[in-house]
Amino acid sequence: MTLPRQRIAILGGGPGGYEAALVAAQLGADVTVVDSDGLGGACVLTDCVPSKSLIETANAMTLLNRSPSLGIASGGLHTVNAVRLYERIIDLARAQSRDITARIAAENIKVITAHGRLDGPGRVVAGDQTIRADAILVATGALPRVLPGAEPDGERILNWRQLYDLTELPRDLIVVGSGVTGAEFAGAYQALGSRVTLVSSRDRVLPQEDEDAANLIENVFRRSGMTVLSQARARAVSRDQDSVTVTLADGRTVTGSHCLMTVGMVPRTEGCGLDAAGVKVDERGFIEVDRVSRTSVPGVYAAGDCTGVLMLASVAAMQGRIAMWHTLGESVHPIRLGHVAATIFTEPEIATVGVSQRAVDAGEVAARTQKLPLATNPRAKMAGFREGFVKLFTSPGTGVILGGVIVAPRASELILAVAVAMEQRLTAEQLAQTFTVYPSLSGSVTETARRLMEFKDLESRTGRARAPLNARGVPGPGRPAPRARAGAAGTPGCRRRTARQCPRCRAGTAPARRCGSTAPRAAARTPRRPGPPGSGDGR
Ligand SMILES: Cc1cc2nc3c(=O)[nH]c(=O)nc-3n(C[C@H](O)[C@H](O)[C@H](O)COP(=O)(O)OP(=O)(O)OC[C@H]3O[C@@H](n4cnc5c(N)ncnc54)[C@H](O)[C@@H]3O)c2cc1C
Numbered sequence: 360m361t362l363p364r365q366r367i368a369i370l371g372g373g374p375g376g377y378e379a380a381l382v383a384a385q386l387g388a389d390v391t392v393v394d395s396d397g398l399g400g401a402c403v404l405t406d407c408v409p410s411k412s413l414i415e416t417a418n419a420m421t422l423l424n425r426s427p428s429l430g431i432a433s434g435g436l437h438t439v440n441a442v443r444l445y446e447r448i449i450d451l452a453r454a455q456s457r458d459i460t461a462r463i464a465a466e467n468i469k470v471i472t473a474h475g476r477l478d479g480p481g482r483v484v485a486g487d488q489t490i491r492a493d494a495i496l497v498a499t500g501a502l503p504r505v506l507p508g509a510e511p512d513g514e515r516i517l518n519w520r521q522l523y524d525l526t527e528l529p530r531d532l533i534v535v536g537s538g539v540t541g542a543e544f545a546g547a548y549q550a551l552g553s554r555v556t557l558v559s560s561r562d563r564v565l566p567q568e569d570e571d572a573a574n575l576i577e578n579v580f581r582r583s584g585m586t587v588l589s590q591a592r593a594r595a596v597s598r599d600q601d602s603v604t605v606t607l608a609d610g611r612t613v614t615g616s617h618c619l620m621t622v623g624m625v626p627r628t629e630g631c632g633l634d635a636a637g638v639k640v641d642e643r644g645f646i647e648v649d650r651v652s653r654t655s656v657p658g659v660y661a662a663g664d665c666t667g668v669l670m671l672a673s674v675a676a677m678q679g680r681i682a683m684w685h686t687l688g689e690s691v692h693p694i695r696l697g698h699v700a701a702t703i704f705t706e707p708e709i710a711t712v713g714v715s716q717r718a719v720d721a722g723e724v725a726a727r728t729q730k731l732p733l734a735t736n737p738r739a740k741m742a743g744f745r746e747g748f749v750k751l752f753t754s755p756g757t758g759v760i761l762g763g764v765i766v767a768p769r770a771s772e773l774i775l776a777v778a779v780a781m782e783q784r785l786t787a788e789q790l791a792q793t794f795t796v797y798p799s800l801s802g803s804v805t806e807t808a809r810r811l812m813e814f815k816d817l818e819s820r821t822g823r824a825r826a827p828l829n830a831r832g833v834p835g836p837g838r839p840a841p842r843a844r845a846g847a848a849g850t851p852g853c854r855r856r857t858a859r860q861c862p863r864c865r866a867g868t869a870p871a872r873r874c875g876s877t878a879p880r881a882a883a884r885t886p887r888r889p890g891p892p893g894s895g896d897g898r
Contacts, residue, residue: 365388365389366388366494367391367495367687369392369495369498370393370495371500371663372399372498373664374672375665375676377399382683385466386683388683398470399498402468402500404453408452408455409448409522410540421550421706424437437507438552449523476630477632482629493658493686496661496683499665501624501627501665501670503620506622509595509618513600514598515618516618517620518620528548531614531616532554532555532619533555533558533603533619534618535605536559536591536623537563537565538565538566539565539731541619543705546576550583556615557588560590562589563589569711569717571764572748574587575748578742579707589857591611594596594607605618625644626667627664638654638659641667643667646666648666652679660686662678667701699712707746708770710765710770711762711764711765712762712774713752714761714762727752727811729751730805731748733767733772736798736800737797737798739797746766749765749767749806750764751763758786758813765777787808790808793805
């Protein structure tokens with residue numbers, strides 16, 4: 360029996376949409392993509408690709424400014440040609456969109472350039488065309504959130520999508536919001552030569568990220584000359600000809616030449632017909648989906664930023680692919696958010712995968728932690744940088760890698776080793792026994808793993824007891840355990856801060872889940888969304 364060809368309609372041509380289209384076409388479906396602004400989506404045309412291209416130039420400036428310490432007589436000040444810089448970025452984004460368009464065309468996927476909406480069961484309307492489909496994927500992305508009283512004018516008060524229309528580098532740039540997007544742009548513009556003030560409503564930058572990494576980046580920012588205002592919530596932004604003024608909630612004001620607003624994202628679902636179709640959204644308007652991208656309506660799937668599930672291109676693409684595998688009858692693994700590798704493209708970069716220090720400290724995950732500064736790495740010394748570290752988490756008892764944090768130049772590349780180890784359930788010992796190139800930064804990854812190797816029979820062989828684990832599960836040196844300072848040691852490995860806080864430690868009966876050997880349950884417990892609205896950019 361030959362089954363009829365499945366018809367798939369996709370709203371949105373970003374990573375969530377176009378990656379799904381490629382999978383559906385590969386599986387023999389008849390696929391139509393409806394997109395209003397260009398294939399590649401905001402990811403390629405305005406957000407991820409342009410910002411990373413800008414950051415590449417900023418990193419080159421950082422290196423040039425460091426060149427005298429590397430023995431190069433550069434003989435002058437390096438400056439940025441803003442027009443050329445922005446032209447390069449826009450050309451690059453358009454070229455990437457063209458490549459995707461060519462790939463989609465090669466797979467015989469139909470593309471309709473129009474605004475689309477759901478129009479009853481199995482129907483999508485795009486301009487004056489109606490598409491009938493067996494399954495529909497909504498992947499319409501998100502838009503920059505606008506703070507009332509701080510509406511962008513596209514000239515001096517900007518969102519990140521408007522930066523590339525400027526004809527000059529902002530002289531005094533105020534960045535409002537210290538989440539991922541704010542931190543990336545603040546660092547980049549400071550390196551490019553702007554004087555940057557970063558306005559953070561929290562007590563530190565990158566409040567959702569690993570605290571050690573965020574503190575390191577904040578120190579790097581301050582040392583570079585950036586002004587970082589903590590506990591400073593912006594209430595309004597006004598423009599007066601060539602200057603802007605940001606008014607803070609406590610009445611203080613900050614003045615600059617430009618203001619960049621990075622205060623989060625809102626789902627781009629208005630006019631998509633979700634209400635009429637009965638697709639459930641949450642209180643912030645994000646489409647509710649399960650782990651195989653199904654919405655509340657049978658036959659309607661959703662992927663990417665419009666779902667608010669970890670706003671990353673890689674996650675959008677995976678949600679889209681999973682939706683297609685599911686609807687087209689392939690075997691499918693539900694998405695595992697606890698395995699997502701992510702990077703903040705500051706200099707140095709912060710790359711993370713798996714469990715977080717916060718979950719470990721809160722006792723949600725039993726893990727041993729080891730952190731190794733990069734300052735002792737020979738390759739880092741040769742390249743002339745000292746900032747950064749490798750941190751790994753392993754399961755006590757089994758030694759299985761549960762995740763890690765790497766702060767280093769190109770940490771986005773280095774994290775792969777940890778991600779593979781985690782995905783394949785490798786132990787610290789297996790990672791440590793892997794050869795690395797000498798000299799290399801990845802040598803610090805295996806060295807950190809080596810320090811986490813557990814020699815269970817050491818005591819019986821040598822009569823020497825291992826150094827007790829401190830509060831972070833670190834044997835021997837490392838951050839001293841608070842309870843050791845307090846002179847009230849709990850059961851070794853217990854995640855509670857002091858023996859006094861843990862009645863079972865006091866009694867010497869701390870259970871295995873807190874102190875030892877059982878595998879953690881929380882690796883897959885990454886919060887569905889990284890932060891409360893407005894706390895950052897949801898990335
Ligand atoms: C500044 C910045 C930097 C980022 N950097 C990174 C990074 O380094 N790495 C990373 O993984 N992620 C990054 N992200 C996140 C990443 O860009 C998003 O997660 C990704 O774009 C989500 O893809 P998407 O397909 O859901 O939506 P989008 O990329 O937004 O695409 C949605 C598409 O749908 C179209 N559309 C919307 N409504 C309709 C409609 N009704 N009809 C037809 N078409 C419609 C839009 O025109 C658009 O083309 C960054 C985000 C920002 C803001």
